[in-house]
Amino acid sequence: xxxxxxxxxxxLILQFLLLSASTAAQNCRSVTLTASINTxxxxxxxxxxxxxxxxxxxxxxxxxxxxxxxxxLITGSTPLVKKYSISGKLCLPxxxxxxxLLFATxxxxxxxxxxxxxxxxSKFNFAASANAAGNAIFYYDRLGIGASAKxxxxxxxxxxxxxxxxxxxxxxxxxxxxxxxxxxxxxxxxALGSVTTVGIxxxxxxxxxxxxxxxxxxxxxxxxxxxxxxxxxxxxxxxLKNANTPSNSYFAVGSFIDFQQGFLKYPFFDAAxxxxxxxxxxxxxxxxxTTLAIPASAPATDFTxxxxxxxxxxxxxxxxxxxxxxxNGVTLPNVAAGLFPxxxxxxxxxxxxxxxxxxxxxxxxxxxxxxxxxxxx
Ligand SMILES: *[C@@H]1O[C@H](CO)[C@@H](O)[C@H](O)[C@H]1NC(C)=O
Numbered sequence: 001x002x003x004x005x006x007x008x009x010x011x012l013i014l015q016f017l018l019l020s021a022s023t024a025a026q027n028c029r030s031v032t033l034t035a036s037i038n039t040x041x042x043x044x045x046x047x048x049x050x051x052x053x054x055x056x057x058x059x060x061x062x063x064x065x066x067x068x069x070x071x072x073l074i075t076g077s078t079p080l081v082k083k084y085s086i087s088g089k090l091c092l093p094x095x096x097x098x099x100x101l102l103f104a105t106x107x108x109x110x111x112x113x114x115x116x117x118x119x120x121x122s123k124f125n126f127a128a129s130a131n132a133a134g135n136a137i138f139y140y141d142r143l144g145i146g147a148s149a150k151x152x153x154x155x156x157x158x159x160x161x162x163x164x165x166x167x168x169x170x171x172x173x174x175x176x177x178x179x180x181x182x183x184x185x186x187x188x189x190x191a192l193g194s195v196t197t198v199g200i201x202x203x204x205x206x207x208x209x210x211x212x213x214x215x216x217x218x219x220x221x222x223x224x225x226x227x228x229x230x231x232x233x234x235x236x237x238x239x240l241k242n243a244n245t246p247s248n249s250y251f252a253v254g255s256f257i258d259f260q261q262g263f264l265k266y267p268f269f270d271a272a273x274x275x276x277x278x279x280x281x282x283x284x285x286x287x288x289x290t291t292l293a294i295p296a297s298a299p300a301t302d303f304t305x306x307x308x309x310x311x312x313x314x315x316x317x318x319x320x321x322x323x324x325x326x327x328n329g330v331t332l333p334n335v336a337a338g339l340f341p342x343x344x345x346x347x348x349x350x351x352x353x354x355x356x357x358x359x360x361x362x363x364x365x366x367x368x369x370x371x372x373x374x375x376x377x
Pocket of ligand 1: 038081
C-alpha cells in the first residue's frame with residue numbers, strides 16, 4: 001500500500017518534469033552590453049520640431065518623391081566617438097544546441113519584443129522557434145529604443161550609427177561578452193534592422209557567417225514613401241505614455257490604423273498580438289529617417305556567406321503591397337540579390353497573405369520553420 005503511494009507520487013513527479021521540459025524549451029536572460037563606436041555621423045541641417053505641425057511638415061517634405069529632402073538636409077559629416085548602453089536578451093535552447101547564434105535587429109516602430117511576439121509559448125515567437133531548432137538567439141533594443149541609451153535623435157541616432165552599434169556588439173560577442181562561444185553567428189534583421197544587417201555585411205564582411213533579411217526587398221521605393229506618409233508620425237512623448245524620449249526628434253506611429261497601413265495584411269494578422277506590440281511600439285528619430293537607406297545603398301562586395309530574404313507578398317514598405325512586381329523580369333525580393341555579388345548562395349521566400357511585419361501574421365509558424373531549415377541546410 002505504502003509502496004503504491006510512493007509509486008504514484010513518483011509518476012506525478014515524472015509527469016511534472018516532462019511538462020516542465022516541454023513548456024520551457026528556452027532559457028532566456030536579460031543582458032546589457034556596451035557598444036563602443038568611433039565613426040562619423042551625418043551632419044543634418046535641422047533642429048527638433050518645435051510642434052506636431054512642424055513634425056508633420058518634416059514628414060511631408062521627406063516623403064516627397066522629388067524634393068530629395070534627405071540629401072538636401074545632409075551637409076557633411078561629424079566625428080562621433082561614444083559608448084552606449086544597449087539592452088538585450090539572450091535565449092539559449094534547453095535541448096541540444098547547434099552552436100549557432102542568431103543576432104537579431106528589429107525594425108522601425110518596434111523594440112526587441114518583435115522577436116518574442118505573443119510571449120513564451122506563442123506561435124508568433126520567433127526566438128522560441130529558433131531555440132526549438134537548437135539555435136541560440138540574441139536580440140536587443142536598437143540605439144534610441146526601450147531600455148537602450150536614448151541619445152540625440154538628430155546627431156546620433158542615425159541609420160549608419162546603428163550599423164556601428166551592432167558591429168560593436170557582434171565584436172564583443174565574438175570576444176566572449178555573453179560568456180559563451182558560438183561556432184557561427186548569423187545576422188537576422190527585420191526592415192530597418194535588415195538595412196542595418198546589410199550595412200554590416202558591406203562594411204564588416206566577416207561579422208556574420210550568413211544573413212537573413214526579413215521585410216526587405218529592392219527595386220522600388222514607392223512603398224517606403226507611401227508607408228512613411230501613412231505613418232501618422234506623432235511626437236513620441238505625445239503618442240506614448242512611457243516614451244521617456246529626450247526631445248521632439250523622437251516620434252512614433254500615430255494610431256493602429258496607421259500601423260495596419262504600413263505593417264499588416266488584413267485579415268491575416270492576430271488581433272491580440274498586434275495590439276500588444278502596437279501599444280508598446282518603438283520610436284523613430286529624425287536622424288534615422290534622414291539617413292534611412294544609406295547602409296543598404298551600396299553592394300556588400302566582400303560578403304561571402306549565404307543570404308536569405310524573407311518578405312511577405314503584401315509588404316507595403318518594400319514592395320508597395322505587391323512583392324510579385326518585377327524589375328527587368330526580377331521580383332523585388334530577388335532584386336536584393338544584386339547587393340551581394342560575392343555571396344555563396346542567395347534565396348528568397350515570399351509568404352502569401354503576409355504584410356511587412358511577417359512575425360505577426362498567421363503564416364508565421366510556416367515562415368519560421370522555413371527559416372530554421374534554411375539555417376540548418
Ligand atoms: C577613433 O579613430 C581615429 C581614426 O582611426 C583614431 O585616430 C582615434 O584614436 C580613435 N579614437 C578612439 C577614442 O578610439
